[in-house]
Amino acid sequence: MARGFYTFLIAQFLSAIADNALLFACIALLSTLNAPEWHVPFLKETFVVSYIILAPFVGSFADALPKGRVMFISNGIKFFGCVLALLGVPPLYAYAIVGIGAAAYSPAKYGILTEMLPSNQLIKANAWVEGTTVSAIILGPVLGSTIAADNPYFGIAIIAVVYLLAAFFNHFIPKVPIDHKVAQRSLTFLIRDFWHAFTTLWKDTQGQVALAVTTLFWGAGATLQFVILQWAKEVLGMDQQAATVLIAILAIGIAVGSVGASMFVKLEEAVKVLPSGILMGFLVVSMIFVDTREVAAVVLFCIGVLAGYFLVPLNSLLQHRGHILLGAGHSIAVQNFNENIGILLLLGIYTFMVHQNLPINFIIIIFGIFVSVSMAVIYQLYLKHTRANAA
16 A cells, blocks of 8 residues: 555544544533434434535645545534534534534545555555544544543533544645646636536446445445344334444444455446335334344344445456546545435434434334335446446
């Protein structure tokens, strides 16, 4: 791996673990403030709105500066959001500010890989990045729930320090040549530039399927996190701190699946992993038959393995196509825009169902069937398109 990759990896891990811990610290704070139940999933929605609103601008921002500096600035914004929470700003607003930093951070985080490494190392590098991200997903909820259990403000203060530490490592990431620097900085040009990037990726056959799948995955994944918390509480009788262990097990499965993908799936064969996404949806439905913690752990681990196995190759494919067609920052900004619309829509539907007091098992059935059917439709459309092109 190139010089500076592991410095980037440390910074990425610290920032990711702080992101995941902060969500659960804010959930604990909402509980302390006696907020309504539907505020919990809505908290995530306030976070992802920034990804959608800022999508036309963050890609250009990431491509216009050295990406290490972009990540440094982004972690500074996240730190500021934590400070606002400590000063008494309501969690929904403070977490939205952190979302602005996260939206700016993401194009630089993934975009730097295509600038730092050759294409034949992308899947391996993505496996490392997903591995650290998954480690953060495993440790973050447990860390956030633990340090915020007695005093949520103390937990948020610790997380703010972690963001500062991540920014420290960002400062030492070697500069790489600026890729696809934007020609103008006017608002009209940036929006047109983003629209061009958006339509270019959706018109590309491989980019189209990768975008569709990753959009569905992140929308489903964000929703599943809250489904597991509610399911563990209602069906398995677990409190939030104990339920985070199940989320950690899911994340371990994703890590295992990611490693498997990096070993056995080539970039040019990335689309062949789509059937594992169809199977994942059926496994989600099987959660309604589970009533013990041990079986729940096994089912969630298997869901995670399938998720990791198809996510890493399709993420790598999307980065590769985006880097060739647009530039890394623009490509990831388009990816984030689509993925966070998916999160906003699916979490919005879940928030509505919780507000309507629908049974959690009914929600799980709808959710699992939706994932399987959507994956199957995407796969069949891709096969139909490739056959037509071959003819």
